[in-house]
Amino acid sequence: MAGWWKRHPYYLWYMLREASCVFITAYALILLWGLRRLAQGEGPFEDWLESLGTPGSLAFHALALPVVLYHAWTWFKVMPKTLPDTRLPAAAIVAGGVAASAACSAALLVAVWWFGLWSVP
Amino acid sequence: MTRTIRIECLRYHPETDAEPRLQAYEVPFTDDMSVLQGLQYIKDHLDGSLTFRWSCRMAICGSCGQMVNGVPRLGCETFLREFWPGTVRVEPLEHFPIVRDLAIDQSDFLAKLESVKPYLVQKAPPAGENTNLQAPEEMQAYYRYSKCINYLLCYAACPQYGLNPAFTGPAALTLLHRYNADSRDAGRAQRMPVVNQEDGVWGCTLVGYCSEVCPKDVDPARAVNQNKVNSTLDYFKHFLFPRAKEKS
Numbered sequence: 322m323a324g325w326w327k328r329h330p331y332y333l334w335y336m337l338r339e340a341s342c343v344f345i346t347a348y349a350l351i352l353l354w355g356l357r358r359l360a361q362g363e364g365p366f367e368d369w370l371e372s373l374g375t376p377g378s379l380a381f382h383a384l385a386l387p388v389v390l391y392h393a394w395t396w397f398k399v400m401p402k403t404l405p406d407t408r409l410p411a412a413a414i415v416a417g418g419v420a421a422s423a424a425c426s427a428a429l430l431v432a433v434w435w436f437g438l439w440s441v442p
Numbered sequence: 443m444t445r446t447i448r449i450e451c452l453r454y455h456p457e458t459d460a461e462p463r464l465q466a467y468e469v470p471f472t473d474d475m476s477v478l479q480g481l482q483y484i485k486d487h488l489d490g491s492l493t494f495r496w497s498c499r500m501a502i503c504g505s506c507g508q509m510v511n512g513v514p515r516l517g518c519e520t521f522l523r524e525f526w527p528g529t530v531r532v533e534p535l536e537h538f539p540i541v542r543d544l545a546i547d548q549s550d551f552l553a554k555l556e557s558v559k560p561y562l563v564q565k566a567p568p569a570g571e572n573t574n575l576q577a578p579e580e581m582q583a584y585y586r587y588s589k590c591i592n593y594l595l596c597y598a599a600c601p602q603y604g605l606n607p608a609f610t611g612p613a614a615l616t617l618l619h620r621y622n623a624d625s626r627d628a629g630r631a632q633r634m635p636v637v638n639q640e641d642g643v644w645g646c647t648l649v650g651y652c653s654e655v656c657p658k659d660v661d662p663a664r665a666v667n668q669n670k671v672n673s674t675l676d677y678f679k680h681f682l683f684p685r686a687k688e689k690s
Contacts, residue, residue, distance in 0.1 A: 322601070322605050325601050326601070328512060329651070331650075331651050332649070335649045335650070339647075402648065402653070402661070402667045403648075403670070406583060406623075406664075
């Protein structure tokens with residue numbers, strides 16, 4: 322069974338799906354770290370914001386974004402298999418999940434942007 | 443029009459061969475010939491010692507499941523023309539011991555199938571009736587899963603079964619679900635221990651390839667993963683009400 326995941330592209334995509342959680346975890350830890358720095362005061366938080374702009378951080382985020390998008394896609398792709406039997410076709414469940422996720426992300430982006438405008442002194 | 447294709451078959455005679463080997467045959471074929479017919483041509487005209495299983499040759503019986511170029515497929519509904527001018531490599535289903543050449547030993551699966559009680563555990567009919575009637579919607583709850591007739595392609599597609607042969611596996615768990623989902627059945631309590639064990643539904647990591655290769659669109663991954671929910675509910679039910687009597 323050694324190297325089984327190389328036998329078929331389907332297995333390779335599955336392993337990528339499983340590996341993508343490493344990026345999700347890393348991203349969550351970075352955000353949590355930011356929250357901790359925020360609790361410590363303005364100075365530490367500014368330092369954290371600055372660290373996000375370093376080349377290493379930008380490279381990580383550039384890689385993490387497509388990986389997280391792939392993870393989200395696979396999450397909705399397996400959704401019909403994890404739900405109780407419904408009359409809805411599987412494609413509708415997947416499409417509905419992806420659309421809802423895209424809408425929530427867009428709403429969040431707009432909210433942050435709007436809040437940013439509003440909070441500028 | 444007759445063309446010629448190269449078919450490589452895995453040959454293995456456990457009593458005499460040290461290890462399996464591939465043997466190639468040049469087989470004339472027409473557009474309507476399946477991989478199974480290619481094997482039959484070999485057996486009839488080139489090498490009578492080649493061993494493989496087949497019966498209905500119309501994707502009903504599931505006897506001719508094989509690895510065709512590394513993918514679990516039924517030989518009878520896979521056409522040689524799909525591979526020409528390339529080579530077709532035919533091997534026995536992955537993860538099973540070989541009896542001889544392309545014939546595998548299904549004993550492990552059959553024991554697992556038996557363990558899930560794949561039959562109706564009779565429920566007492568309602569008072570005044572002598573039979574359990576079933577509405578069309580109630581039949582829909584299990585109909586899809588009842589189409590599973592043990593081709594075993596799903597086991598060959600499942601890396602978890604390959605890594606851990608103790609895993610109950612897709613088809614047995616699908617048939618377990620088929621009977622649990624049947625309104626006329628009273629065997630749920632007897633089957634839940636199989637679902638709940640580490641090698642029951644929790645042995646599945648939702649690779650999902652089993653559902654891709656299933657020729658009857660049974661969707662075993664769905665049957666298995668629905669039962670992760672059932673198993674979780676069962677756990678909490680026993681956790682909260684340890685002395686509750688098992689409802690069938």
